[in-house]
Amino acid sequence: MSVLFMEPSFCQGRLRRPTGSVGLIHPETHFTDEKAGPLRSATYRRLRRHWQFINELKLFEIDNHVTYGIHVYSDDRGRVSFLQATSLYHPDTVERSLEHDGV
Numbered sequence: 001m002s003v004l005f006m007e008p009s010f011c012q013g014r015l016r017r018p019t020g021s022v023g024l025i026h027p028e029t030h031f032t033d034e035k036a037g038p039l040r041s042a043t044y045r046r047l048r049r050h051w052q053f054i055n056e057l058k059l060f061e062i063d064n065h066v067t068y069g070i071h072v073y074s075d076d077r078g079r080v081s082f083l084q085a086t087s088l089y090h091p092d093t094v095e096r097s098l099e100h101d102g103v
Contacts, residue, residue, distance in 0.1 A: 052086040
């Protein structure tokens with residue numbers, strides 16, 4: 001079964017270029033919905049960054065009861081490989097974790 005992946009972004013051509021990518025903020029339902037298997041499969045092969053947020057600090061205009069994330073997608077490489085952090089309260093956590101030297 002073929003899934004047209006994130007149609008608006010894909011149709012803009014950003015994901016068609018070898019170096020193209022697109023970042024989207026959207027709910028996380030496609031990771032848990034039992035009917036979203038084909039979309040989930042397409043998502044994992046294209047996902048490069050996944051930052052899941054809890055909006056308790058109300059930094060974003062999204063209901064704090066909705067689980068959502070920042071997702072960066074690129075071309076379908078046929079394998080799953082992405083960076084991820086979940087249950088974040090502030091975007092600064094992502095930046096600091098990527099810059100951390102491990103000490």
